Structure formats: structure tokens, C-alpha cells
Amino acid sequence: MTKSYHVAVVGATGAVGTQMIQLLEKAAIEIKQVTFLSSARSAGKKLTFKGKEITVQEAKPESFDDIDIALFSAGGSVSKQLAPQAAERGAVVIDNTSAFRMAEDVPLVVPEVNEHALKAHHGIIANPNCSTIQMVAALEPIRQAFGLKRVIVSTYQAVSGSGVSAINELKEQSQAILNDEPFSPQVMPVKGDKKHYQIAFNALPQIDVFTENDYTYEEMKMINETKKIMEDDAIQVAATCVRIPVVSGHSESVYIEIDKSGVTADQIRAALKDAPGVVLQDDPANQVYPQASEAAGKKEVFVGRIRADLDQPKGFHLWIVSDNLLKGAAWNSIQIAESLIKQGII
Structure with missing residues (x-):
């Protein structure tokens, strides 16, 4: 039986978040549920996923209680505050900011280059700089x-x-x-x-x-x-x-x-x-x-x-x-998620 996943997108209304949502619709990930998160300012907006309207919620620590994969692209300060909390609650965080890229215990991954590094993750994986x-x-x-x-x-x-x-x-x-x-x-x-x-x-x-x-x-x-x-x-x-x-x-x-x-x-x-x-x-x-x-x-x-x-x-x-918004950001994040599943890490 194929495992299905609850995926959250943090920064869902931003330029990269929007691309992530579009790519998720066609990704090699069996999705049972999506949750779209943002700042309080953008909460309440409605986004569409596979023809279904979903209301954006304000990102809080408790937002990650049942999340399997959390895609972050809401700025470094948000990632520093919420990514560790998401990981503590059992989500695997794929972070598109510079917050954790050079942290020793955080893999920095481009799947075509160092997919193997994903095995060493401790709940947070960093997406490199677009360039x-x-x-x-x-x-x-x-x-x-x-x-x-x-x-x-x-x-x-x-x-x-x-x-x-x-x-x-x-x-x-x-x-x-x-x-x-x-x-x-x-x-x-x-x-x-x-x-x-x-x-x-x-x-x-x-x-x-x-x-x-x-x-x-x-x-x-x-x-x-x-x-x-x-x-x-x-x-x-x-x-x-x-x-x-x-x-x-x-x-x-x-x-x-x-x-x-x-x-x-x-x-x-x-x-x-x-x-x-x-x-x-x-x-x-x-x-x-x-x-x-x-x-x-x-x-x-x-x-x-x-x-x-x-x-x-x-x-x-x-x-x-x-x-830069696709391979440089959103697509590389989705590829990381697909690699985690393909390797049986998640």
C-alpha cells in the first residue's frame, strides 16, 4: 500500500509558495491532505489545490501537529522561529531560506548532487540559494x-x-x-x-x-x-x-x-x-x-x-x-520531498 502524506506549505501566498503549490499538484507524492500557512496578514485568503478551495491559516507551532512534510518559504525569521517547532512535532521541514543552510547538522541538498545527505537529517533540511x-x-x-x-x-x-x-x-x-x-x-x-x-x-x-x-x-x-x-x-x-x-x-x-x-x-x-x-x-x-x-x-x-x-x-x-523560482527554489524543495519518499527516509 502506498503511503500518503499530509503536506504543509508555509508562506503559501508568496511567489515561491505559489510555485510550490502548483508543483505539488503534479509531484510524485501521494498527498492525503494539504495545509496552507502564512502570516496573520495573509491568513483567511483562499487558494486552490487540485480544484478544491483551501483557506490559508496563520502559521503557529500547533499548526504542525499532524504534518508529515513542511515546505517553508516565508523568510528566515519565520523559519528560525517555527521550523524547529515543526520538527519537534514530527514534521520533516524543507526550508527554502538561509536560516539553517550552514548549520552542521542540517543537510544542504540538491538531489542531483548530494541526495545521499538526506539520510543524515534531524528534522530540518535546507534548500540552497537559488544561484x-x-x-x-x-x-x-x-x-x-x-x-x-x-x-x-x-x-x-x-x-x-x-x-x-x-x-x-x-x-x-x-x-x-x-x-x-x-x-x-x-x-x-x-x-x-x-x-x-x-x-x-x-x-x-x-x-x-x-x-x-x-x-x-x-x-x-x-x-x-x-x-x-x-x-x-x-x-x-x-x-x-x-x-x-x-x-x-x-x-x-x-x-x-x-x-x-x-x-x-x-x-x-x-x-x-x-x-x-x-x-x-x-x-x-x-x-x-x-x-x-x-x-x-x-x-x-x-x-x-x-x-x-x-x-x-x-x-x-x-x-x-x-x-530561479523553480529549480532555484520551489522545484528543488519538491525534489527533496520526492527523494525522501523514494529513499524510504520518511
Whole structure:
């Protein structure tokens, strides 16, 4: 007999929560009941799941009493407060915030890379940063085949990573500029930081606030999370994260150095061709390469522009694109839930 599960979505009315609900409808999970949770402000709203109307409830510790799987995407402070309580009540928490990612006893999982790490969970599993997920999913097949010594990544990230207010600001600023009207930035690059700058027709080399070493928290997330997911602190990782005026889909220019000598770009392509969750789009002669506009709404990670470095024999360049709200957030969370069930962990 197939086991069925009671699944909760915390932050159900948000951008990622909405995607989680849509993906749950088609997931390989036998669902006996869903519970949608949110802040008191959004409680009472009605959402639809498989044609049935469900009222959103306020998230409280007791909300998790009969929950098997709790998908969290309501901000780090909510996760810190409620995720441990949910786990204590018997739920397995899959958390989409940065609250627990670097905690030693919390697995940080991209199923295509380190599915085995789920076995060591203690009630909470962390979903990595969106920009990290797509990068490691693309690099893992290369690492398995040829080793991986160094990664230097520059990101071109969509505003949807900063929420609905950032999307609205981009649209409003774009319209204002086209109409030659004044505007006043209020959200980008970081809503809570001291200064705000134009995002429309611009590129902002700041995502999250700066740390003491002059890297932003987003950049440090990519650096630290990559090492943790790949279980290799010796990999050298550097990141520059940039916000661009795109609504959905993060793009990344990635330079890698591998361990093995004598590897060709064709061999890198071959390693990626049938890799799980990866789609190779690499035909420069016919201008075929990944684009954010094409990746939006799709679950996969798209890789192209693969070429050997002209000076470093073990160096290669790649262009990696994925929908930051899907593989970068909601879909990876659902995949974790499916992996827990497939492995008989839950």
C-alpha cells in the first residue's frame, strides 16, 4: 500500500509558495491532505489545490501537529522561529531560506548532487540559494568525470529573487523612463540597505548587503554552499553577484578549472548531455545557447557556451541559466520531498 502524506506549505501566498503549490499538484507524492500557512496578514485568503478551495491559516507551532512534510518559504525569521517547532512535532521541514543552510547538522541538498545527505537529517533540511543550486547541478557531472579545482562565477540575476516589490519596481521604473517621467528607487538593490538605485536599464553589482570582507552575503552563500554541497572544502570558489532588469531566470558566467589533463570541450559537453536535470543548449554556429527568457517556467538547468580557456589548459567557460523560482527554489524543495519518499527516509 502506498503511503500518503499530509503536506504543509508555509508562506503559501508568496511567489515561491505559489510555485510550490502548483508543483505539488503534479509531484510524485501521494498527498492525503494539504495545509496552507502564512502570516496573520495573509491568513483567511483562499487558494486552490487540485480544484478544491483551501483557506490559508496563520502559521503557529500547533499548526504542525499532524504534518508529515513542511515546505517553508516565508523568510528566515519565520523559519528560525517555527521550523524547529515543526520538527519537534514530527514534521520533516524543507526550508527554502538561509536560516539553517550552514548549520552542521542540517543537510544542504540538491538531489542531483548530494541526495545521499538526506539520510543524515534531524528534522530540518535546507534548500540552497537559488544561484548556487543551478551552478552545482551543472558542475557536478563535470566534477564526477574530471574533478573540480576552481570555480569563478559572475551572476546575472532576475529581480524576482527579491520578491514581488522588486518586480513591480522594475516595471514601474521602466515605464517611467520610457515616458520620460521622474521616479524614486525604494527597493533595489536591497530594500533594507541605506541607499536605493535604479534597476531599470541598469546592472547593480550588489545582491544582499555587504559583509566585512567586501563580498555580499549572496556571494558568500555561493562560495560556502558550493563547498558544503559538494563536500569538498578544497574547491576554490569566488563569486560576483549582479542584479539585472530581468523578471525571471538567473544567468551565470562560470569559469572552472578541472583536475584532469587533456580534456576537451566536447568531453565536457558529453558529461553534461545526459546529466539529470540538465539540458545542453550549445551550438554556437546556429546561435543556440541558454537564455533567461526561454528558461522561465521550466524546471531544468540549461548549459551552453562551453569552451576551453585559451591560456589555462585545465580551464573551461560555461553559461548556466535556470528559473530561479523553480529549480532555484520551489522545484528543488519538491525534489527533496520526492527523494525522501523514494529513499524510504520518511
